Every structure is written in C-alpha cells, then in structure tokens.
Amino acid sequence: MRNSESLGCHRQIVSIDDVFFSYEHKTIISGLNFSILERDFVGLIGSNGAGKTTLLKMIVGLLKPSRGEIRLFGEPMGQFRDWERIGYVPQKNALNPLFPATVREVVNSGLFGKKNMFRRLSKAELRKADDALSAMRIEDLADRRIGQLSGGQQQRVFLARALINHPELLILDEPTVGIDAESQDSFFQMIRHMHQHHHITFIMVSHDMDMMKSYLGEQPLQKSGGLSFYVKHTHAPENCSETDLTHSMQQQLETIEILP
Numbered sequence: 001m002r003n004s005e006s007l008g009c010h011r012q013i014v015s016i017d018d019v020f021f022s023y024e025h026k027t028i029i030s031g032l033n034f035s036i037l038e039r040d041f042v043g044l045i046g047s048n049g050a051g052k053t054t055l056l057k058m059i060v061g062l063l064k065p066s067r068g069e070i071r072l073f074g075e076p077m078g079q080f081r082d083w084e085r086i087g088y089v090p091q092k093n094a095l096n097p098l099f100p101a102t103v104r105e106v107v108n109s110g111l112f113g114k115k116n117m118f119r120r121l122s123k124a125e126l127r128k129a130d131d132a133l134s135a136m137r138i139e140d141l142a143d144r145r146i147g148q149l150s151g152g153q154q155q156r157v158f159l160a161r162a163l164i165n166h167p168e169l170l171i172l173d174e175p176t177v178g179i180d181a182e183s184q185d186s187f188f189q190m191i192r193h194m195h196q197h198h199h200i201t202f203i204m205v206s207h208d209m210d211m212m213k214s215y216l217g218e219q220p221l222q223k224s225g226g227l228s229f230y231v232k233h234t235h236a237p238e239n240c241s242e243t244d245l246t247h248s249m250q251q252q253l254e255t256i257e258i259l260p
C-alpha cells in the first residue's frame with residue numbers, strides 16, 4: 001500500500017486492505033492491498049481469469065471479500081450508501097437485437113439505483129438524462145432499441161447510463177471489447193478528457209496494453225498475484241485543503257461536458 005504520508009491532500013476513494021477472495025475452494029485474490037486516490041486513473045491488467053472482474057465486483061459491492069476490508073470514500077463497505085457517487089460499466093457482450101429497451105430507458109435506469117423502477121421521473125431527473133445523452137452525443141439514438149445499435153454505440157449508451165448521476169468514481173470493465181480500432185481511439189480520447197478535465201477517478205480493465213501504457217506509463221505501480229496496477233495519479237498543490245478540492249470537484253461536476 002502507498003504510504004499515506006505521501007498522499008498530499010487527495011482523499012482515498014477506494015482502499016483495499018488485505019483482501020482475499022475465493023470461489024468455493026479456488027482462491028482468486030490473495031492478500032491484496034491497494035489504495036486509489038481522488039483523481040487517480042488506475043489501469044488494471046492481467047491475463048484471462050486473473051481476477052480483474054472479481055475485484056471490480058467487490059469494489060461495487062456485488063461480491064464480498066472472504067477476508068479483509070474494502071473502504072469506499074473512507075467508509076467501510078457495509079456502511080457505504082452513496083452508490084450514486086460510483087458509475088460502473090460491467091463487461092458485456094453485444095446485446096440481443098430483440099432486447100426491447102430503448103436507449104433512453106437504459107440511460108434513465110441509471111437513476112433508479114435500488115429505488116422503484118416504475119416511479120415517474122422528476123423534471124430534474126429528465127434533464128439529467130438529456131444531459132447524459134448529449135454528453136455522449138447519442139441524443140439522436142434516444143428512441144432506438146439498444147439491441148439494434150452497433151457495439152460502439154451501445155458502449156456510449158452504457159457510459160451515459162453510468163454518468164447520469166455525475167459519479168466521482170467511474171469503473172469500466174473492458175469497455176472497448178468488440179469495438180473497431182477507430183472507435184476505440186475516440187473512446188479512449190473521451191475517457192482521457194474526462195480524467196484530465198472533469199476530475200473523475202477511474203478504474204479501467206483493459207487488454208489494450210498499448211493504450212494503457214501510453215497513458216499510464218510503462219511500468220505497473222504494483223503487482224499482486226496475476227494483477228498489475230498501472231496508475232496515473234494527479235497531485236494537488238501543496239497547500240490545498242480537502243475542503244477546497246471537494247468544492248472544486250463539485251463545481252466541475254455541476255458543469256460536466258464530457259467530450260473534448
């Protein structure tokens with residue numbers, strides 16, 4: 001784990017403390033320690049089956065560590081309730097063309113969390129949905145069925161869904177699988193822009209070593225089992241206070257406009 005003395009004024013967004021995870025008797029993650037700081041970009045790399053998705057699922061509370069603790073925004077996972085602060089785009093395969101939901105319905109579903117899916121949306125919520133659609137430049141697809149879109153278009157829809165609550169932490173599990181090289185480039189460009197200008201903290205799993213290394217450096221910051229963590233972290237000015245940073249982040253998020 002990184003030395004907390006060297007962390008400046010950046011808050012810990014995720015801290016993973018001596019975490020183990022097993023499926024039945026097979027140990028997948030063993031004694032993992034890692035901290036993710038505000039505005040870090042963490043690239044998670046590992047071979048098939050190394051445990052990348054398992055780790056992300058633990059961070060978003062879908063799986064529970066067999067041992068050890070994960071804290072989110074300083075709170076133990078069991079007490080954490082602010083799930084709208086986290087956007088998660090799971091690994092996916094292309095949707096069945098018959099999947100009935102429209103793009104707008106999929107994006108809106110990001111607002112519901114654990115609340116009733118069938119309630120009416122308020123005007124403010126509808127505005128948030130419009131903002132997310134236009135940030136991803138998919139307004140013109142709003143009434144199309146998501147199953148009928150290309151892989152790259154579907155990926156934008158899932159990103160819009162994850163962005164609808166203006167998350168502070170965005171977690172992406174292999175977001176460009178099945179997307180052509182040109183669309184992958186523009187996707188990564190968009191992600192980099194969001195990291196640099198909108199101060200979102202990222203955790204991204206990808207098998208695209210070239211992209212990861214070009215943005216995050218040649219060497220991983222840490223290795224654990226089959227997982228390698230490549231990290232780009234931003235340092236705040238020496239004299240900043242936590243209050244200043246949080247305030248400036250809020251201002252950024254209020255005026256979020258994603259694309260360069």
Ligand SMILES: Nc1ncnc2c1ncn2[C@@H]1O[C@H](COP(=O)(O)OP(=O)(O)OP(=O)(O)O)[C@@H](O)[C@H]1O
Pocket residue numbers: 023024028046047048049050051052053054055
């Ligand atoms: N529900 C499950 N029950 C039992 N074993 C599982 C389950 N889900 C995953 N595994 C196993 O756990 C290991 C880690 O899986 P995980 O999906 O985390 O790997 P990954 O690093 O994300 O791989 P990939 O790069 O292929 O997506 C694999 O060996 C997998 O077969």
